[in-house]
Amino acid sequence: MAKTNEQLRAEWKERVSAFRASGQTAKDWAKANGVKLNRLRYWCRKYKEDAPSKETKWSPVEVDYSDESNITVKVGKASIEVKPGYDKSLLKDLVNTLSGLC
Numbered sequence: 001m002a003k004t005n006e007q008l009r010a011e012w013k014e015r016v017s018a019f020r021a022s023g024q025t026a027k028d029w030a031k032a033n034g035v036k037l038n039r040l041r042y043w044c045r046k047y048k049e050d051a052p053s054k055e056t057k058w059s060p061v062e063v064d065y066s067d068e069s070n071i072t073v074k075v076g077k078a079s080i081e082v083k084p085g086y087d088k089s090l091l092k093d094l095v096n097t098l099s100g101l102c
Helices: 005-022 026-032 037-046 088-101
Strands: 061-064 071-075 078-082
Touching: 005 026, 005 037, 026 037, 071 088, 078 088
Parallel strands: none
Antiparallel strands: 061 071, 071 078
16 A cells, blocks of 8 residues: 555654764665665755754854963853863863853
8 A cells, every 4th residue: 555645744744853863874764774866865955844854053162362371261250271282182181062051
């Protein structure tokens, strides 16, 4: 028995949700799930309004340059003293973490 248009739409809506939640590329997800890549892309465009929002969230950050050799970065109530030779990756992780907490 053939699926109705409504059943087909509901099935693809679930597939698109599963794909978006997977974190995989469209190509990898389609291959792993036995779906044609062009069909997946079509339905993703069709359900674009259901896509999770990628809204950028900004956190206020203050930088104090009063000391020539050190910089103080303030995120909310927290302060991080940054000295020459600092680990950029660590600072980025700290600011991201504090932004989520403050």
